[in-house]
Amino acid sequence: MISTEKFIQDCLLVRSQSPLVHNITNYVAMNYAANALLAVGASPLMSFYEKEMDEIVSIASALTINIGCLDDNEIAGMMAAAKAAGKYGKPWVLDPVGAGASKARTQISQDLIALKPTIIRGNASEIACLAGAIVEKSRGVDSSMASDDVVEAAKALAKASGSIVSMSGATDYITDGERVESLKNGDPIMSRVTVMGCSATAVTGAFAAVDSDPFDAALNAMAMWGVEGEKAAKLCGGATGTFAVKFMDMLSTYDPKEDALLIRQ
Amino acid sequence: MISTEKFIQDCLLVRSQSPLVHNITNYVAMNYAANALLAVGASPLMSFYEKEMDEIVSIASALTINIGCLDDNEIAGMMAAAKAAGKYGKPWVLDPVGAGASKARTQISQDLIALKPTIIRGNASEIACLAGAIVEKSRGVDSSMASDDVVEAAKALAKASGSIVSMSGATDYITDGERVESLKNGDPIMSRVTVMGCSATAVTGAFAAVDSDPFDAALNAMAMWGVEGEKAAKLCGGATGTFAVKFMDMLSTYDPKEDALLIRQ
Amino acid sequence: MISTEKFIQDCLLVRSQSPLVHNITNYVAMNYAANALLAVGASPLMSFYEKEMDEIVSIASALTINIGCLDDNEIAGMMAAAKAAGKYGKPWVLDPVGAGASKARTQISQDLIALKPTIIRGNASEIACLAGAIVEKSRGVDSSMASDDVVEAAKALAKASGSIVSMSGATDYITDGERVESLKNGDPIMSRVTVMGCSATAVTGAFAAVDSDPFDAALNAMAMWGVEGEKAAKLCGGATGTFAVKFMDMLSTYDPKEDALLIRQ
Numbered sequence: 001m002i003s004t005e006k007f008i009q010d011c012l013l014v015r016s017q018s019p020l021v022h023n024i025t026n027y028v029a030m031n032y033a034a035n036a037l038l039a040v041g042a043s044p045l046m047s048f049y050e051k052e053m054d055e056i057v058s059i060a061s062a063l064t065i066n067i068g069c070l071d072d073n074e075i076a077g078m079m080a081a082a083k084a085a086g087k088y089g090k091p092w093v094l095d096p097v098g099a100g101a102s103k104a105r106t107q108i109s110q111d112l113i114a115l116k117p118t119i120i121r122g123n124a125s126e127i128a129c130l131a132g133a134i135v136e137k138s139r140g141v142d143s144s145m146a147s148d149d150v151v152e153a154a155k156a157l158a159k160a161s162g163s164i165v166s167m168s169g170a171t172d173y174i175t176d177g178e179r180v181e182s183l184k185n186g187d188p189i190m191s192r193v194t195v196m197g198c199s200a201t202a203v204t205g206a207f208a209a210v211d212s213d214p215f216d217a218a219l220n221a222m223a224m225w226g227v228e229g230e231k232a233a234k235l236c237g238g239a240t241g242t243f244a245v246k247f248m249d250m251l252s253t254y255d256p257k258e259d260a261l262l263i264r265q
Numbered sequence: 266m267i268s269t270e271k272f273i274q275d276c277l278l279v280r281s282q283s284p285l286v287h288n289i290t291n292y293v294a295m296n297y298a299a300n301a302l303l304a305v306g307a308s309p310l311m312s313f314y315e316k317e318m319d320e321i322v323s324i325a326s327a328l329t330i331n332i333g334c335l336d337d338n339e340i341a342g343m344m345a346a347a348k349a350a351g352k353y354g355k356p357w358v359l360d361p362v363g364a365g366a367s368k369a370r371t372q373i374s375q376d377l378i379a380l381k382p383t384i385i386r387g388n389a390s391e392i393a394c395l396a397g398a399i400v401e402k403s404r405g406v407d408s409s410m411a412s413d414d415v416v417e418a419a420k421a422l423a424k425a426s427g428s429i430v431s432m433s434g435a436t437d438y439i440t441d442g443e444r445v446e447s448l449k450n451g452d453p454i455m456s457r458v459t460v461m462g463c464s465a466t467a468v469t470g471a472f473a474a475v476d477s478d479p480f481d482a483a484l485n486a487m488a489m490w491g492v493e494g495e496k497a498a499k500l501c502g503g504a505t506g507t508f509a510v511k512f513m514d515m516l517s518t519y520d521p522k523e524d525a526l527l528i529r530q
Numbered sequence: 531m532i533s534t535e536k537f538i539q540d541c542l543l544v545r546s547q548s549p550l551v552h553n554i555t556n557y558v559a560m561n562y563a564a565n566a567l568l569a570v571g572a573s574p575l576m577s578f579y580e581k582e583m584d585e586i587v588s589i590a591s592a593l594t595i596n597i598g599c600l601d602d603n604e605i606a607g608m609m610a611a612a613k614a615a616g617k618y619g620k621p622w623v624l625d626p627v628g629a630g631a632s633k634a635r636t637q638i639s640q641d642l643i644a645l646k647p648t649i650i651r652g653n654a655s656e657i658a659c660l661a662g663a664i665v666e667k668s669r670g671v672d673s674s675m676a677s678d679d680v681v682e683a684a685k686a687l688a689k690a691s692g693s694i695v696s697m698s699g700a701t702d703y704i705t706d707g708e709r710v711e712s713l714k715n716g717d718p719i720m721s722r723v724t725v726m727g728c729s730a731t732a733v734t735g736a737f738a739a740v741d742s743d744p745f746d747a748a749l750n751a752m753a754m755w756g757v758e759g760e761k762a763a764k765l766c767g768g769a770t771g772t773f774a775v776k777f778m779d780m781l782s783t784y785d786p787k788e789d790a791l792l793i794r795q
Contacts, residue, residue: 026311027292027295027311028295028296028299028311029296031296032296068311069311069312069313069314070312070314070316070317071313071314071338072338073338098310098312101310101317101320101321101324102316102317102320102321103317103320104314104316104317105317192303192304192517193300193303194296194299194300194303194309195296195299237518238517238518239513239514239517239518240300240303240304240513240514240516240517241300241304241509241510241511241512241513241514241516241517242510242513242514244300244510244513245510
C-alpha cells in the first residue's frame, strides 16, 4: 500500500525544494511538460544539445528522457545525458515512447536501458515490447506476451533492467520486479489529450529528485497525477480543451493532504 | 453540394475507426494538431525521423506533411514518408506552408507534389504560388495570377498535379480541377490563432483515412472544421486564448447530425 | 518616465501595421509566442532554416532570436539571420536564454551580441552573466557581480554592446547604458508559467518593428506585457492553466488607452 505520509512529504518537498529537472522530450510535449513541472513547484529545463549535456545534467537534480520525436542529433543528446546522469549519480527517468512501433525506437530504448535508468515509465504496449526485447535477450523468456500478462512483463523488465517500472493505463502499476503497487485513479479523458504520459514522466523526474527511493517517487508521482486528472475530469464535461486547462489548474493548486485521501489502489 | 449523409458518415467513421494518422508537421503546430486529431476521435503519431518513415507509414492509415519548419533532416523525413505513402498506397495530405515566401519552400513543395499527394491543403497565396510554379512548368500557363483568379489557380493546380486542392480562406474551396465546392462557415478569429490551418490539414488526414474518395474527405473535414470554429467563436467574445480552448472543446464534443445542419455553402 | 502617448501609439501601430515578425525561438515557446504575436496584432513567422534566412529576414519587419533550444542547425540559422538583419537594417531582439548555464550558451550569446542586436532581452541572471563576459572582455570590469548590482550590470552591458538592454524580473529595467526606466507591473504567477519571457521577446520584436526608437519599443512592449499579466492574474485564482489562457485573452482584447493608466513605474 502507498504511504499517505510519504505521499504528502514528497509533494511538499517538490514545492519547497523546487528541483531543477532537465528534460529531453519530444516537441509535442515540451510546452505542456514544462508547465506541468512549474505547476507542481519544480523548475524545468529543456535541452538536448549534445555539447552542453554534461554541464546541464551536472547542475540538475534529475533528468528525464522521452524518445518521442527521434532525430540523430537528439539521440546523441540523449545518450550523452544518460551517461552524464550515471557519472554524476543523478536519478533519471526513461519514457520509451512508441517502443515497438519501429526498429529505431526499440533500439534506442534498449540502448538507453543499458545505461541504467532509475525509472522506466511507459504504457502497457511499450513495456510489453521492451520486456520482450530485453528479457528475451538476457534471460530467454518468450517475447510474445498476451496483454493480460503485462504486469508480469513489467516485473520481468524491472528485474532484467534493475530499474523501477512505472506503467500507465486504466490501472497504473509500479514495480521493482518483486513488489507491485497499483493505482486506480485517473479518467478515460486523459487518453484523449496528448502528452499526458510524457508530462507524467517529467513530473516523475521531479519526485525522483526529492525522494531517494525511486519506487516511492514513481508511486507518489503517479498517485498525484491520477488524482488531479480525476478532479479535472469532473470539471470539463468531456471537453478536451477545457480538460487540458483544468488539469494544469489542479496541478498548480492541489492540497497534498486533502488529495492523499482520494488515492484509490 | 455537400452530401449531408456522407458528411455524417465520415465524422462517425473517424470516431469508430480511430485511424492512426502519421503527421510530419512543424514545431508550432505539433501539440495543437495532435490534440485536434484526438479530439475528433483519431489517433495521432508525430515523427519525421527518416530511418523509421517506411515502417511508420506502413502502419498508419494516412499521412500528412506540413513543411512549416524546414530543416534538412526533416526534409529527408518528408521525402521518405511521401515515397512510403506511394509504396503502401496510403492517402496523404500536403500543406505547403509559406510556399512562395522563400525559394526553399517553393522547391520542397514542388518536390513533394511530384510525389503525388492525395490532397494539397493550403491558403490562397500558397495555392496561387504553386499553381504558378507547377502549372507554368507543366503547361505554360501564365504564373502571375491575380488574387481573384485564385479559384482558377486552384483548379489548374488540381489538374496539373492530379491532387484534390483544398484551399482555406474566408470561403474555403475544394476542387479536383473540374468540380468546385465552396464552404462559408468559420469566423475571422480563426486567422488570429496560430496553427488553425496546420491542424485542419491533420484532421483532413483523418477524414482521408476513412473515406476513399479524397474529394469528399477534404470537403467534409473542412465543413466540420468551419462549423466547429464558428460555434467556438460565439463562446469567446473575441478573446483568442479562450477561442483556442473552446474550439478544441467543440471538436471533442460535436454532434455530426446537428452540425450537418449548420453547414453553409 | 514612460510617455503614455507614445505607449498608446506603439500599441495601435502594432495593430494597424500588423508587422511580420520573424522568430527563431525554442520549441517550448513557438506556439505560445506565435499566438502572443497574433493576439497583439502582429504577424508571426517561425523558421530557423539556414538556407532561407536571408530571404525571410528581407521580407520581415523585425527579427527575434531566442537561444532556448540549441542545436547546430539552429545555431547556423541564428547566425545567418542575425547577419541578414544587419545587412537589411532590420531591428532584431536577442533573448540569451540560459546564458551562464553552459559554456555553449554563453558562447553563442556572445557571438550573437557581436552581431549587434538592437535589443537584448533577458532575465537578471542572464544579463549579469553576459555583462560579466562581454564587459570584462572589452573593458576589464570585474565579472563577479552581486545580484543587487544587476542594474549596473545591465547598464554596463548596454554600453559595451551598443544594444538596449531589457531585463525582466519582479521589476523590469530598460536601459541604454545611461537612461534607466523601471516597470513594476506584472504578477508572481508569470514566473510559474513557461515561455512568458520568450513570448515577451517576440512581442518586443513587434514593437521594435513599428517604433524606430528601440528604447521606447522595449519599454512600451514590457509595459503592455506587465499590465496584461497583472490583469490576467486577477482572473485565475492562482491556477496556472487558466492564467495562460486569460493572459492570451488580455493580449488579444486590451484597450491601449485604458491600460496606459495602469502602468506603474
